[in-house]
Amino acid sequence: MxxxxxxxxxxxxxxxxxxxxxxxxxxxxxxxxxxxxxxxxxxxxxxxxxxxxxxxxxxxxxxxxxxxxxxxxxxKLLDPLADKLLISAALILMVSQQYIYAWIAFAIIAREFIITGIRMVAASQKIALQADQYGKIKMVFQVIAIAAVMLNNRPFSFFTDVPVDQILLYLALILTLYSGYNYIKNNYRTLKL
CATH class of the missing domain: 1.10.287 (Helix Hairpins)
Known part of the structure; x- marks a missing residue:
């Protein structure tokens, strides 16, 4: 290894x-x-x-x-799996403590399962599908948003009353859904479905 x-x-x-x-x-x-x-x-x-x-x-x-x-x-197998497991664990734990709504966690996790399924279909057809820029950007936003929510809007709450953690969470959600849509749109014709 x-x-x-x-x-x-x-x-x-x-x-x-x-x-x-x-x-x-x-x-x-x-x-x-x-x-x-x-x-x-x-x-x-x-x-x-x-x-x-x-x-x-x-x-x-x-x-x-x-x-x-x-x-x-x-x-290639472990890297995206590690990301999905980490993000999913954080989202599930945050739902259990009522830090976030369950539907947000469900939407993000569902997107990850759908994209993983598409990659598995592609791999079975000997097709390598690359992650795009939107997928990388959404991962960055997910990490920042999850950390901000876990820390109850710190350090932003020291400077403003604006719920920056919640804004980041909804931005991460939008980017997650858009990147999933974009990934499917760009790769749908490549797959022999």
């Missing part, structure tokens, strides 16, 4: 860490452990740091794979 794939694999391994740090602990457990009490109060910050670290590693593994010619079929 090359370095780029190891970084991608490490990103996948950070997802359970992110989930464990996200404060969704039952009351009986919080009352029994000082560590859990600490995580209940500050875990969202740790979870956000792990989420941002995992998200940043996406750029790193892609850069290394291209620079050192380490692009592999395993990497």
């Amino acid at each position: 090359n370095l780029a794939n190891k970084i991608t694999f490490a990103r996948i391994m950070l997802i359970p860490v992110f989930i464990m740090l996200f404060p969704i602990y039952p009351e009986w457990l919080i009352n029994k452990s000082a560590v859990i009490q600490h995580l209940d109060a500050y875990g969202i910050y740790y979870a956000c740091a792990v989420f941002l670290l995992a998200s940043a590693s996406d750029k790193l593994d892609g850069h290394i794979a291209r620079k050192y010619n380490q692009i592999t079929n395993l990497g």
